[in-house]
Amino acid sequence: MSQEQCPHRNDVQSSEKPRLYKVGIYGWRKRCLYFFVLLLMILILVNLALTIWILKVMNFTIDGMGNLRITENGLKLEGDSEFLQPLYAKEIQSRPGSPLLLQSSRNITINVLDGKNRMTSQLVAGSNGVQAHGKMFEVKSTTGKLLFSADDQEVVVGAEKLRVLGAEGAVFSNSVETPHVRAEPFKELRLESPTRSLFMEAPKGVQILAEAGDIQASCRSELRLESKDGEITLDAKKIKLPRLPEGKASPMATRQTVYEVCLCPSGKLFLSQAGTGSTCHISNNVCL
Incomplete structure (x- = not known):
């Protein structure tokens, strides 16, 4: 079919206007978008204000935070501090001229570990006392002199004088070895x-x-002075034996106040009235 046979087609195309398509958000969607943008801006301003307030309250500076300062030698902390988690540090020291206080509501435990994280020494300070666990315990003076040490084998007191202030003195359950035992003056x-x-x-x-x-030696049963290879020397101006038993006197002997000291084979001493000769064999009834 030729073009002349369809004249109405060109008339239809010429009568139609071009259509325009709008691109964007309109209506309630646009209002919701503006609302969320405004809410986001408010949240950003509130967050910024809270951040500035926290920085002001916590005293954040270039050198640190609050009482905590960062120095060339490490961290410097001023005032009281509370640690709720474990604290790992190479060295803890106080300011020059100020004491270092460690305070706990229960106990303070100091552990020393080896390379395999096994505990080698422990110091526990609690309400029941102070306990130390380790292979050896030593106390030294400022000059490095050993004052006290203890291990599994022995306990050494290196001070020049050991003083026990208890009313009952010192109690030893086993033997004591010492070169000198001396009381305080007076x-x-x-x-x-x-x-x-x-x-x-x-x-x-x-x-x-x-x-x-004076020297006084008293006992309930026996007092024995024994020398296996040497002798026993009693060196004094007077030697008194006031309670020696008296042997049975001979009927012919006269009463007198002069006695001689006799010795039984068992070592027991007794008195016998003196005579022109020894009377120990006459009064040896004490030895029986």
Whole structure:
């Protein structure tokens, strides 16, 4: 079909106007978008104000925060601080001239670990006392002199004088080895075993000396002075044996106040009235 046969087609196309399509958000969608943008701006302003307030309250500066300051040597903390989690530090020290206070509502525990995280030493300060766990414990003076040490083998007191201030003195359940036992000036020295025996032994002798006082030895059953290879010396101006038993006098002997000291084979001493000769064999009824 030719073009002349359809004249109405061109008339239709010429009569139609071009259509325009609008691009964007309109109506309630546009109002919601503006509302969310405004809400976001308000939140940003509130967040910025809170951040500035926190910086002001916590005293944030270039050097640190609040009482915490960052220095070349580490962290410097002024005032009281509370740590709710573990604190790891190489060194903790107070300001020059100020004490270092560690305070806890329960206890303070200090652990020392080796390379395999095994505990080698521990110090616990609690309400029941202070406990130290380790292989050895030492106390030294400012000059480095050993004052006290303790381990599994022995306890060493390195001070020049060991003073026990208790009213009952020092109690030892086993033997005590010492080269010298001396009381304080103008004080008495007492070695006492209330329920058992008291032994003093030395390979080269035992010397008991009181330069300005008396020596008193008393016991309930026996007092024995024994020397295996040497002798026993009682060096004094007067030696008194006031309670020696008296042997049975001979019927022919006269009553007198002169006696001789006799010795039984068992070592027991007794008195016998003196005569022109020894009368110990006459009065040896004490030895029976």
